[in-house]
Amino acid sequence: MANPNPLYGTGIFRRRIHLRADDNAVAVELEDGNHGFRIVLRHDGEQVSGIDVDAVRHPFNTCPEAAVPLQRIVGQRLDISAQTLRDRLVPGENCTHMFDMAALALSHARGNGSALEYDMAVEDEVDGRASRVEISRDGRSVHAWQVQAHHIxxxxxxxxxxxxxGFHAWASRQFEGAELEAAIALQRAYFVAQSRRFSFDPPEANPGIGDGMPQGSCYSYNHGAVERALRSTNTVRDFTHTPEKLLRFEP
Incomplete structure (x- = not known):
């Protein structure tokens, strides 16, 4: 099992997502303290014709393999509903972050020439005090919440x-459109931010199977992968004081 992170309580988890839609492709980049991914979703104006994945930085050696189940998105219509997409792709069989990026690309596929950038920040929760959890879109705050013990x-x-x-159930009732999209992105950042509570050093002592995550939490926690999931070395970053480094994908 992972050990407590002695630096937890002194920092901020940061995540940035950049999206650009062109004639027949949408490029999405994501980087945070644990991950660095790039994808390009290609389409013909009606349906997905291909998807390419560049897994730059990831927690386990098995994570890049999740590019294979993500290929199920090829052939799907651009106007597919979010629920139908989840039913057909099965998020638990995919990398959570690749799936989210693909879904985001799909929802913006017809926005030729458009671009957007999300910035998320989740403060460490210290001594039971509420932490600030915020997301901005192109520099303008969309949601800013105080969260304590996993509740707003x-x-x-x-x-x-x-x-x-239970987040998605209430968020889908509370928000719609761009506000819902931002809320879902912020919740995902909050979830990943919990990893700051732990230290996974040394990596060889913290294989995926030792995390105790439920079957199907994501690709690398599925039977057949989790037994082979070895933690990657030198992959954790702290962007608390250096948000400008996000999406540089520095080694």
Whole structure:
């Protein structure tokens, strides 16, 4: 099992996603403290014709293999509903982050020439005090919440709502369009931010099977992969004080 991170409580988890849609392709880049991915989704204006994945930085040696189940998106219509996409691709059989990036690309595939950038910041939760959890789109704040023990405490209109299990149910009722898209992205960042609580050094002592994650949490935690999932070395970054380095994919 991983050990507590002695630096937890002193930092901020940061994630950045950049998307650009052109004539027949959408490029999405994602980087945070644990991951660095690039994807390009290609289409003919009606359906997906291909998807390419560049797994730059990832927690396990098995993560790049998740590019294979993601190929199920090829042939899907651009106007497919989010629920149908989840049913056909089965998120638990994919890399969570590749899947989210592909879904985001799909939803913006017809925005020729458009670009957007999301920045997410999740403060460490210290001594039981609420932490600030925020997402901005192209530099403008979309959601800014105070969260304690995995539940929102402010703003008052959202107080008591969960940030983990049950999030998507209430968020889908509360928000729509761009606000819902941003809320889902922020929840995912909050989930990944919990990894800051732990130290996975030395990597060889922390294989995937030792994490105790439920079967199907993601590709690398599935039977057949988790037994082979060895933690990658030198992959964790701390962007607390250097958000400008996000999406540089520095070694």
């Amino acid at each position: 405490v402010a703003p008052a209109a959202l107080a008591g709502l969960p940030m983990m299990r």
